[in-house]
Amino acid sequence: MKKEANEIPIQNLWQEVRELSLGTTSQIDHLPHPPTPLQFHRNYISQNKPCIISNATNHWPALKSWTQNNYLTQTLSHSTISLHLTPNGLADSVIPYSNNTLCFASAHVEKIPFPNAIKKIISTDLSYVAYAQEQNDCFRTEYSALSGDVESDISWASEALGCLPEAVNLWIGNHKSQTSFHKDHYENLYVVISGEKHFTLLPPTDFHRLYIESYPAAQYHFHKDSGEFSLELEEPVRYVPWCSVNPYPLPETKAEEMLKFPLYFNGPKPFECTVKAGDILYLPSMWFHHVRQTLDSEGRTISVNYWYDMQFDIKYAYFNFLQSLRFKSSPEPTFSIECAEDSQIDEAEGMLLNGQALYALPDNTCHWLKGLSLSVSVFNGSFGTKNGSPPKHPLSNILQPTSFPPFGDQSNLTTPDIFGIGSPTAA
């Protein structure tokens, strides 16, 4: 099968934005001091390029006073805040709903006094994960008692962007809370006050690598009496387009995830950065981000972020155009394997992952093979067999996670006698 007309130019785009603008490592720029508005505009905003800025918040009282829960509890003793509860820390993310069905699940939100909320956030023995992460300008409303502890805007960013923040949000979470891959239509200045945040970033040009699908919206409900959650689909049904990729799957599901999302796992490395207390991440509009956190000594991570309106300019138009292009991103890049004449094994089917080949034998066992010199990294083909007979089953149906050896483990290989592989067979 020929590659879809759009595939090669789109893959070239991923590479070119790295070579021409972002850099080919997984690092982003780190500025030791705040830039001037002109530098910030010229080198980062106009290029839609992230960076971390140190020593820009040293004078903020929050960097000292918020390190103690006591201070926050006293200052917010009369404040009611929105606390988001989930069973596992995954809010606003794609999760299984029922057999073979996925949904986009939002957290149960309860309004409670801050002193109770912080106890729940730092508690280690609850049956749920609590994350204060209301994203509707909550810092200037629910947490207004803390307003004197941080700047009301980031002055050099406001000047460069030509406006004041549209929303300022406070985030207080623990190590179990994760924010799934998504993008926002805002320029984001994200300041960590205590603890650390770990961002995994992909530029808007890598849109097709995140397998955005429409998922039915669902809502968690927490039942205090039983201490359990129920998950209910919204009625009438509402579909939310969301990224399907979890960049950090559990070891037991990793192989399966890699098979489902080869464009993510086999493509250029995402950008990764840790934002430490006092540092600011500039996260440009439309960048995909996944966020994890490490606790401070009080058992929390605290951040404040400033969302500025983005320019709906020519870059936005280009991104929209790119997203409208179809990329036949088959979740199963496959090839068929011709077996040597004298092989005991007649046929095998495989797929390419991170430059290694995963192949399945007719007995439904799966094996890794390293060291192939195959000329393409992703091949969208169909299943073939040696004698050209139609495939009996799609490979994805026979790949059970339990039958996978760990990635790169060649212990089950019965080669070399079975392989006489040429280039992947075009279907």
Ligand SMILES: O=C(O)CCC(=O)C(=O)O
């Ligand atoms: O801190 C987080 O958990 C997520 C932050 C985020 O998604 C944002 O600032 O847009």
